[in-house]
Amino acid sequence: MTGLGDRLEGKRICIVAGSGGVGKTTASAALALGLAAAGQRVAVVTIDPARRLADALGLEELGNEPRMVDPAVLGAIAPDTEMRGELWAMMLDAKATFDALIAKLAPDERTRDDVLGNRIYAQLSSAIAGSQEFSAVAKLYDLDRDGGYDAIVLDTPPSRNALDFLDAPDRLTDFFEGRALKLFVVPTGIAARVLGAGTSVVFSILKKLTGVNLLDDVAILFRAMSTLIDGFRERAAAVKALLADPATTFLIVASPQREPVAEAIFFRQKLREAGMPFGGLIVNRVAVLAEDEATDPIAIRAQLRDTLGDALAAKVAQSAEDLQVLAARNAEAVERLKTELDEPDPIIVPRLDGEVQDIDGLLVLYRYLTGTAG
Amino acid sequence: MSALLSRRLLVVTGKGGVGKTTVAAALGLVAARAGKRTIVAEVAQRGDVASVFDREGSQPFEEVQLAPNLFHISIDPQDALEEYLRDQLPSGAVAEVLIRSRIFAMVAAATPGMRELLTVGKLWELAQLDRRTPGADAYDLVVVDAPATGHGVAVLTAPRTFAAAAGSGPVARQGMIIDAMLSDPEQIAVIAVARAEELAVTETGALRRSLQERMGLPLERVVANALDPDRFSPREATRLEPHASHPAVARALRGHHRALRQRAQLARLRKLTGQAPMHLPLHPGGPDLELLADELQAQL
Numbered sequence: 136m137t138g139l140g141d142r143l144e145g146k147r148i149c150i151v152a153g154s155g156g157v158g159k160t161t162a163s164a165a166l167a168l169g170l171a172a173a174g175q176r177v178a179v180v181t182i183d184p185a186r187r188l189a190d191a192l193g194l195e196e197l198g199n200e201p202r203m204v205d206p207a208v209l210g211a212i213a214p215d216t217e218m219r220g221e222l223w224a225m226m227l228d229a230k231a232t233f234d235a236l237i238a239k240l241a242p243d244e245r246t247r248d249d250v251l252g253n254r255i256y257a258q259l260s261s262a263i264a265g266s267q268e269f270s271a272v273a274k275l276y277d278l279d280r281d282g283g284y285d286a287i288v289l290d291t292p293p294s295r296n297a298l299d300f301l302d303a304p305d306r307l308t309d310f311f312e313g314r315a316l317k318l319f320v321v322p323t324g325i326a327a328r329v330l331g332a333g334t335s336v337v338f339s340i341l342k343k344l345t346g347v348n349l350l351d352d353v354a355i356l357f358r359a360m361s362t363l364i365d366g367f368r369e370r371a372a373a374v375k376a377l378l379a380d381p382a383t384t385f386l387i388v389a390s391p392q393r394e395p396v397a398e399a400i401f402f403r404q405k406l407r408e409a410g411m412p413f414g415g416l417i418v419n420r421v422a423v424l425a426e427d428e429a430t431d432p433i434a435i436r437a438q439l440r441d442t443l444g445d446a447l448a449a450k451v452a453q454s455a456e457d458l459q460v461l462a463a464r465n466a467e468a469v470e471r472l473k474t475e476l477d478e479p480d481p482i483i484v485p486r487l488d489g490e491v492q493d494i495d496g497l498l499v500l501y502r503y504l505t506g507t508a509g
Numbered sequence: 510m511s512a513l514l515s516r517r518l519l520v521v522t523g524k525g526g527v528g529k530t531t532v533a534a535a536l537g538l539v540a541a542r543a544g545k546r547t548i549v550a551e552v553a554q555r556g557d558v559a560s561v562f563d564r565e566g567s568q569p570f571e572e573v574q575l576a577p578n579l580f581h582i583s584i585d586p587q588d589a590l591e592e593y594l595r596d597q598l599p600s601g602a603v604a605e606v607l608i609r610s611r612i613f614a615m616v617a618a619a620t621p622g623m624r625e626l627l628t629v630g631k632l633w634e635l636a637q638l639d640r641r642t643p644g645a646d647a648y649d650l651v652v653v654d655a656p657a658t659g660h661g662v663a664v665l666t667a668p669r670t671f672a673a674a675a676g677s678g679p680v681a682r683q684g685m686i687i688d689a690m691l692s693d694p695e696q697i698a699v700i701a702v703a704r705a706e707e708l709a710v711t712e713t714g715a716l717r718r719s720l721q722e723r724m725g726l727p728l729e730r731v732v733a734n735a736l737d738p739d740r741f742s743p744r745e746a747t748r749l750e751p752h753a754s755h756p757a758v759a760r761a762l763r764g765h766h767r768a769l770r771q772r773a774q775l776a777r778l779r780k781l782t783g784q785a786p787m788h789l790p791l792h793p794g795g796p797d798l799e800l801l802a803d804e805l806q807a808q809l
Contacts, residue, residue, distance in 0.1 A: 393795075394526070429757065439757070443752065450741065451757050454760065454761040461794075
């Protein structure tokens with residue numbers, strides 16, 4: 136595998152980041168497919184892939200564990216390529232992953248049930264504190280430790296804020312440890328103490344503002360969680376170490392529009408600040424002109440006037456002009472990305488004429504990422 | 510004038526990357542031109558609306574004027590919490606104690622739906638004719654640049670979820686007041702932005718269902734964004750085909766086929782949402798806000 140393959144030499148974990156709607160999932164799948172075709176045993180963890188892509192990879196019936204993708208899938212996508220390794224794929228179920236982690240860390244069944252059955256936990260685990268991001272890295276950790284894979288490609292959650300992903304382990308430990316919990320966790324009569332008038336200004340105001348029932352739930356949840364803190368802390372530290380491991384790298388996917396470009400720049404900055412490795416940039420859906428492609432609308436109109444008639448020739452000329460403007464704007468965005476990300480040689484994937492989120496898009500990305508595009 | 514602009518809140522949502530922020534800004538501009546004092550509120554983001562207007566990101570929570578009648582605010586849940594506490598608590602000193610309390614921040618963060626509730630509470634506050642913020646002027650219309658589809662609905666349902674969980678107390682009561690506004694089709698309208706692509710169309714259909722199920726609200730309007738021009742008639746395309754050896758003709762035909770595929774997705778969009786979407790063309794040179802506002806205005 137050339138293309139991105141050379142750069143990923145020696146990398147065991149590849150985390151694919153970027154803003155929503157840039158083809159991140161397709162890029163992750165294509166990259167994993169390329170690595171697998173080249174002989175590695177690869178797992179790709181995706182989040183909410185497009186239906187047809189999921190179908191194509193046979194992901195439909197998958198639970199929260201990777202399953203091997205039928206090697207025939209590669210044949211359907213790239214008939215001229217031989218599958219020398221194995222591709223495993225899974226869709227991340229963030230809540231199931233988080234629940235499983237709780238169950239694993241809980242010292243006894245009662246604690247486990249207290250947490251999993253708590254109505255605050257039910258929302259906490261799916262909505263708050265970056266738990267989806269945490270679930271993703273927790274799963275990554277499990278797969279890396281127990282899965283026996285040569286490489287794992289993680290398609291990051293569709294988080295607007297890339298920071299959530301990098302900070303997830305820290306934020307979760309912060310959240311569950313320390314003073315906040317200690318105040319809730321007293322040896323006896325938790326609810327009584329927490330809810331008792333005058334325990335502290337914080338609690339009494341909370342009680343006034345939010346009502347009794349809710350606070351009671353918070354107390355029970357925090358008490359149960361307190362027994363899990365050590366496990367959480369260890370796990371978060373291990374996950375953090377894994378993110379900083381020399382065998383881990385981050386790929387950024389962008390498309391040449393304002394928002395994805397801003398997001399890519401922001402994420403690259405965050406990687407720098409956190410001392411995390413940056414493995415490369417993929418710019419997807421770029422309108423590109425062939426080097427020798429004529430776009431002068433006046434010339435085109437003149438050339439075609441006799442065969443098509445002036446009205447139709449003018450329309451063809453107009454579409455050439457639009458394309459030229461679009462290509463120029465996209466080229467500007469690519470230049471900006473190159474400079475800001477300090478990446479002189481990004482992988483540029485041209486805009487397709489059709490849908491990008493399906494099997495054709497996968498093939499095109501596969502060819503560009505593996506350096507086999509003609 | 511369109512009934513759409515006579516609501517108090519317009520919530521613009523859609524899948525990531527479809528141009529939600531641009532459409533929200535353009536809608537805000539349409540309303541401002543119509544003489545409505547309008548604020549475009551973005552939720553937990555990084556000054557995207559301001560940058561659409563070529564402004565540097567403003568300070569979070571500051572109401573900034575972008576154009577005549579048009580304002581912008583970026584709502585951060587932490588700021589919303591602080592404002593709420595200062596507004597609710599009799600003593601400023603107590604509010605400051607809470608605001609500085611790490612424990613309080615954590616408990617607030619742990620409370621389900623609190624972030625969404627605070628965010629939506631601020632939207633509600635902006636939409637009041639008699640605003641709670643001291644000295645603040647009223648807006649005729651609040652346009653919300655909402656989070657991506659799934660989270661957008663979560664923001665709307667936060668007050669009722671919260672009221673149900675809290676049971677009693679001022680937060681529950683306020684949650685119910687806010688919910689009454691959010692579920693009143695006279696006061697709020699939800700607008701979905703989509704691209705004519707399979708996934709975005711599918712998500713828009715799902716949004717319509719979940720809005721109906723969870724909020725009892727219709728999907729008011731759908732905006733199909735960044736459409737390629739439908740330049741050639743079928744007859745013209747047939748005339749072009751024999752000349753595809755000319756690179757410009759080949760390009761034009763490829764563009765034509767892309768437009769055709771988009772039309773097929775637009776038909777799906779129409780079917781899944783039960784309405785004709787508004788169309789916004791792709792601007793090759795980058796989104797032109799004034800032009801987008803013209804185009805929206807003509808279709809409202």
